[in-house]
Amino acid sequence: MDREIEDIFALETKRQNEGIELICSENYPSKETRLAMSSIMVAKYAEGFPGHRYYGGCEFIDRCENLCIERLKALFGAKFANVQPHSGSQANFAAYHALINPGETVLSLELNDGGHLTHGSPVSFSSQMYHFVHYPLGEDAHLDYGIVEKCLDEYDPNLFLAGYSAYPYAIDFKRMRELIDEHNAHSSTHCLFMVDMAHIAGIIAAGYCQNPCDYADLVTSTTHKTLRGPRGGVILTNDPDIAKRVDKAVFPYSQGGPLENIIAAKAVAFREDAEPSFKTYIKKVLDNTKACNDELAHLGATVSGTDNHLFLLNVLKTYGITGKEAQLKLESVGVTTNKNMIHGDTLKPAEASGVRIGFAAVTTRGCTKEQAVEIADLIDGVLKDEPLDVAYYSLRVKAIASTWKDVAELSF
Ligand SMILES: *Cc1c(COP(=O)(O)O)cnc(C)c1O
Numbered sequence: 001m002d003r004e005i006e007d008i009f010a011l012e013t014k015r016q017n018e019g020i021e022l023i024c025s026e027n028y029p030s031k032e033t034r035l036a037m038s039s040i041m042v043a044k045y046a047e048g049f050p051g052h053r054y055y056g057g058c059e060f061i062d063r064c065e066n067l068c069i070e071r072l073k074a075l076f077g078a079k080f081a082n083v084q085p086h087s088g089s090q091a092n093f094a095a096y097h098a099l100i101n102p103g104e105t106v107l108s109l110e111l112n113d114g115g116h117l118t119h120g121s122p123v124s125f126s127s128q129m130y131h132f133v134h135y136p137l138g139e140d141a142h143l144d145y146g147i148v149e150k151c152l153d154e155y156d157p158n159l160f161l162a163g164y165s166a167y168p169y170a171i172d173f174k175r176m177r178e179l180i181d182e183h184n185a186h187s188s189t190h191c192l193f194m195v196d197m198a199h200i201a202g203i204i205a206a207g208y209c210q211n212p213c214d215y216a217d218l219v220t221s222t223t224h225k226t227l228r229g230p231r232g233g234v235i236l237t238n239d240p241d242i243a244k245r246v247d248k249a250v251f252p253y254s255q256g257g258p259l260e261n262i263i264a265a266k267a268v269a270f271r272e273d274a275e276p277s278f279k280t281y282i283k284k285v286l287d288n289t290k291a292c293n294d295e296l297a298h299l300g301a302t303v304s305g306t307d308n309h310l311f312l313l314n315v316l317k318t319y320g321i322t323g324k325e326a327q328l329k330l331e332s333v334g335v336t337t338n339k340n341m342i343h344g345d346t347l348k349p350a351e352a353s354g355v356r357i358g359f360a361a362v363t364t365r366g367c368t369k370e371q372a373v374e375i376a377d378l379i380d381g382v383l384k385d386e387p388l389d390v391a392y393y394s395l396r397v398k399a400i401a402s403t404w405k406d407v408a409e410l411s412f
């Protein structure tokens with residue numbers, strides 16, 4: 001095909017195969033899912049929704065999108081689903097429009113405590129279109145439902161938002177629902193409850209944590225993180241009126257033609273996510289994440305602990321270096337992570353005091369619990385050693401990665 005692009009593909013494939021991918025928002029879709037992405041479904045324009053399209057020739061596209069919707073609804077036990085959002089951010093953009101008016105108040109987690117850009121960051125559309133206020137975590141960096149309750153009463157928001165990008169602990173959605181109901185009982189503003197489950201959707205699908213679809217008015221997600229699907233977004237709800245507003249907010253308000261090849265790939269992934277083997281996979285992710293966290297703690301590092309697929313390592317406190325320096329050091333030997341703010345961080349986001357570490361991607365490739373422990377020792381060595389023996393650690397990284405499956409050959 002295109003020689004220049006092909007050369008780049010070869011380099012990226014090699015990088016992925018030889019490295020240890022610990023960025024917790026990443027994962028490898030199955031071969032079957034990738035095949036659907038490159039299918040001829042890409043060539044069809046299908047503005048609108050199944051049964052109500054602006055173009056002709058949508059008979060089979062409709063069947064595919066309907067199948068995708070049904071599989072997603074079954075996976076999370078929800079009554080309505082929209083599978084068209086091009087990404088998690090697009091899903092959130094549409095969700096806000098469906099739920100509230102411009103200028104209304106959204107109560108979301110403090111961004112430095114693990115919120116997402118679209119949860120009210122000054123550089124995102126969200127803070128320009130809506131009035132964002134924030135609830136902090138408690139002193140122990142866990143959600144404090146007493147603080148949530150106080151903030152609901154103090155800010156009287158139109159929307160309460162839960163679901164995060166860098167929160168390693170379980171979330172009690174049921175408790176949040178109760179607090180919002182109690183608040184609504186004595187407030188003149190009716191507060192709606194939205195959950196962005198982008199990171200933990202796979203864990204929810206596997207049944208290892210509370211399902212927000214049972215409690216929230218609306219739930220958004222990405223499909224490419226723990227769900228192992230194509231890069232994309234979805235929106236779920238049990239409320240027929242909200243469902244209608246969601247559809248309008250996705251098309252025609254914020255998007256044009258849906259990516260039907262990606263929708264086909266979402267359908268393939270959702271079928272895989274419903275298999276017993278997916279449950280086994282998620283259990284391994286949880287075990288590996290905990291094994292790495294615990295080994296680092298054993299070695300004397302300050303780590304967050306974990307109930308899910310990620311944890312935070314405080315590199316400033318442990319090794320006296322910034323998150324940015326730690327990320328670069330690890331990258332120089334083939335271990336990919338990202339710098340991250342720690343609760344109560346004193347450094348700027350561009351430096352940060354921690355790194356965020358996740359095991360969804362490497363577990364897909366076959367990482368064992370013993371290797372998760374070995375990876376902890378490796379991380380500790382890399383961040384401690386000065387000067388860093390790049391050649392030695394690179395070899396160790398390659399040796400571990402060479403025992404795993406080829407990223408292009410992964411099935412489910
Ligand atoms: C990753 C993420 C998103 C955004 O997903 P994109 O597909 O990158 O737009 C939204 N919300 C949360 C909580 C996320 O972690």
